[in-house]
Amino acid sequence: MLKVSDLCSGLAIAGLGLAIFARAQSFVSVGASPISPSFYPGLVGLVLTACGLGLAISAIRRGDVRPLATVPAWMARPGNIVAVLSVPVAIVAYGLASPALGFLATSVLVMFGLLLAFRVSVLWSVAVALILPALLHLIFVVLMRVPLPSGIVEGWLR
Amino acid sequence: MNFITAVQAVFEPTTLAIIVASALFGLFVGSMPGLTATMAAALLVPLTFYMDPVPAIGAIVTCSAMSIFAGDIPGALLRIPGTPASAAYVSEAYQLGRQGKLSKVLSVNLIASAIGGLFGALVLIFLAPQLARVALNFSSYEYFWLALIGLSAATLVSTADPLKGLVALFIGLFLATVGLDVVTGMPRYTFGMVDLMGGVSLIAALIGLFAIAELFRKAGTIHEDLPPPEEVRGAILPAGISAIVEYRWGALRGCTIGTFLGILPGAGADIAGWISYAVSRRFSRTPEKFGKGHIEGVVDASASNNASLGGAYVPALVFGIPGDSITAIVIGVLLIKGMNPGPTVFTQSGDIVAAIFVVFILANLLLIPFGLMAIRLARNVLSINQRILLPVILMFSIVGAFAVNNAVFDLWIILALGLVGWFMEENGFPIAPMVLGLVLGKVVEESFTNSMIKAGGNLVAFVDRPVAGTLAFVFFAIWLIPPFIRLGRRLAR
Numbered sequence: 001m002l003k004v005s006d007l008c009s010g011l012a013i014a015g016l017g018l019a020i021f022a023r024a025q026s027f028v029s030v031g032a033s034p035i036s037p038s039f040y041p042g043l044v045g046l047v048l049t050a051c052g053l054g055l056a057i058s059a060i061r062r063g064d065v066r067p068l069a070t071v072p073a074w075m076a077r078p079g080n081i082v083a084v085l086s087v088p089v090a091i092v093a094y095g096l097a098s099p100a101l102g103f104l105a106t107s108v109l110v111m112f113g114l115l116l117a118f119r120v121s122v123l124w125s126v127a128v129a130l131i132l133p134a135l136l137h138l139i140f141v142v143l144m145r146v147p148l149p150s151g152i153v154e155g156w157l158r
Numbered sequence: 159m160n161f162i163t164a165v166q167a168v169f170e171p172t173t174l175a176i177i178v179a180s181a182l183f184g185l186f187v188g189s190m191p192g193l194t195a196t197m198a199a200a201l202l203v204p205l206t207f208y209m210d211p212v213p214a215i216g217a218i219v220t221c222s223a224m225s226i227f228a229g230d231i232p233g234a235l236l237r238i239p240g241t242p243a244s245a246a247y248v249s250e251a252y253q254l255g256r257q258g259k260l261s262k263v264l265s266v267n268l269i270a271s272a273i274g275g276l277f278g279a280l281v282l283i284f285l286a287p288q289l290a291r292v293a294l295n296f297s298s299y300e301y302f303w304l305a306l307i308g309l310s311a312a313t314l315v316s317t318a319d320p321l322k323g324l325v326a327l328f329i330g331l332f333l334a335t336v337g338l339d340v341v342t343g344m345p346r347y348t349f350g351m352v353d354l355m356g357g358v359s360l361i362a363a364l365i366g367l368f369a370i371a372e373l374f375r376k377a378g379t380i381h382e383d384l385p386p387p388e389e390v391r392g393a394i395l396p397a398g399i400s401a402i403v404e405y406r407w408g409a410l411r412g413c414t415i416g417t418f419l420g421i422l423p424g425a426g427a428d429i430a431g432w433i434s435y436a437v438s439r440r441f442s443r444t445p446e447k448f449g450k451g452h453i454e455g456v457v458d459a460s461a462s463n464n465a466s467l468g469g470a471y472v473p474a475l476v477f478g479i480p481g482d483s484i485t486a487i488v489i490g491v492l493l494i495k496g497m498n499p500g501p502t503v504f505t506q507s508g509d510i511v512a513a514i515f516v517v518f519i520l521a522n523l524l525l526i527p528f529g530l531m532a533i534r535l536a537r538n539v540l541s542i543n544q545r546i547l548l549p550v551i552l553m554f555s556i557v558g559a560f561a562v563n564n565a566v567f568d569l570w571i572i573l574a575l576g577l578v579g580w581f582m583e584e585n586g587f588p589i590a591p592m593v594l595g596l597v598l599g600k601v602v603e604e605s606f607t608n609s610m611i612k613a614g615g616n617l618v619a620f621v622d623r624p625v626a627g628t629l630a631f632v633f634f635a636i637w638l639i640p641p642f643i644r645l646g647r648r649l650a651r
């Protein structure tokens with residue numbers, strides 16, 4: 001992940017705080033309650049703004065002249081970039097594909113892709129990608145009776 | 159509380175099997191460098207969702223006790239702490255190993271961890287019910303101040319930069335406001351998404367912040383293979399007994415410091431290890447030996463980090479305020495199980511509380527045989543290919559997060575909070591205050607709103623009752639005294 005200077009992160013946090021505060025103003029009070037639903041989130045937003053500004057000011061006071069963001073060491077290796085990117089890709093792929101394909105087919109495909117992205121040999125990737133989903137199916141579906149998305153493979157098993 | 163019923167509940171075959179399985183899981187995760195005890199607990203949460211309260215909490219208690227100890231194993235073998243709780247004395251333990259005292263240092267780690275864990279458990283068993291009796295008289299005013307004190311302590315203790323701790327805390331408090339407002343039922347920060355009406359899923363948030371963030375970090379270092387560990391030979395347990403006897407007062411000091419720090423919200427096993435090691439060095443007759451392979455500090459700190467686990471359950475059970483990240487997860491699990499952590503839990507769910515006490519004792523007794531097995535198998539466990547292990551953990555996290563609500567939306571939460579957690583840790587923002595903010599946010603808002611409604615908007619009511627007034631004083635003292643001391647020092651210069 002990028003390392004960002006305190007000046008930069010402080011200003012971003014102050015911006016987030018202001019956005020939270022501004023949005024809170026749209027929460028209207030109902031009835032005679034002495035507390036509006038906007039009070040608490042508005043207060044949270046204001047404190048976040050103050051903290052963000054405090055971070056930015058203390059960075060300026062320290063004379064923190066680091067660049068706004070520094071490129072982390074892991075980005076120097078293409079293999080590591082692929083591995084890092086495979087994490088969100090796997091989550092998104094599972095989320096989008098599992099309702100249609102079902103748990104078993106999706107997890108075999110996602111697991112196989114993940115293992116290849118982590119530079120595991122094809123033979124090991126195939127073996128783990130077949131065994132792990134079966135194990136997870138056993139734990140969640142058979143032992144704990146948790147309904148996981150059903151698809152083609154689950155249909156064959158019935 | 160009926161201890162006989164509690165013992166029966168814990169020794170029920172299914173519960174016992176779950177405890178044994180979570181002990182093995184905790185030992186495995188703890189001994190893998192970079193995977194934390196908190197991550198182990200977070201990964202267990204989706205499974206506990208489908209269990210009864212006793213096996214659910216039993217699994218987390220056992221898993222965390224085992225993983226905190228197991229973190230010592232790669233420390234002594236590879237100079238890499240398995241969990242942050244072992245970081246304070248990793249160099250000392252490794253040097254002892256290099257001097258041919260590997261069995262001795264691992265034996266000390268194991269025995270001191272079990273002693274520390276039992277000490278913390280005994281304090282929990284005797285202190286928590288007494289405190290709960292007092293806390294039964296608390297009203298929403300006292301809870302409001304207690305929650306604020308807990309959050310303040312967590313923020314100040316967790317990081318060297320209180321401002322970054324505060325940012326993390328308030329991001330957590332903000333996330334807790336997402337969803338329907340408790341009083342008016344108005345949707346807040348949901349942006350029209352039905353999935354957010356019930357708020358940010360706590361389980362998904364925990365998996366995102368503790369597991370996915372860690373996986374992102376580890377994925378960036380997959381080129382770094384672990385060095386081959388040394389094999390532990392000979393009898394293990396007897397090798398450390400003489401050191402424990404010699405430094406028995408140090409072990410007791412470590413237990414006391416660890417339990418106290420565990421009770422203090424925000425200071426968990428990591429800080430307990432560091433402080434106990436430093437105190438041991440400060441009061442040692444031979445401080446010059448520290449850092450060169452001296453067992454004394456290892457005794458204190460090994461006892462301390464395990465003792466903090468029991469201590470952390472005191473504020474969690476009595477006030478519903480977590481003492482560390484693991485108890486924040488436990489509170490989440492209790493809430494999901496329909497229990498309300500706080501003094502009433504001792505009267506309404508006394509048997510479950512008693513069962514938690516029994517599990518604590520059992521887990522720390524099991525630590526000796528299971529720990530010995532983990533030491534013997536350490537060479538094999540540490541040889542497991544991380545490139546296979548990390549995708550396996552990721553897949554487990556994805557399926558676990560999805561399974562709880564059967565909602566794809568929870569996957570977006572683990573991804574978003576995983577990225578947030580990764581960014582925060584890389585830039586010096588601690589995660590623990592954020593989780594505490596997320597867990598306690600609703601308590602703070604509800605107790606504030608209820609108090610305001612009761613008092614008709616009169617703020618004086620918040621400090622009117624003697625206990626509430628005292629707690630308010632403590633809260634303001636926590637925040638105001640340190641800057642005043644700093645200002646005084648600056649003026650004196």
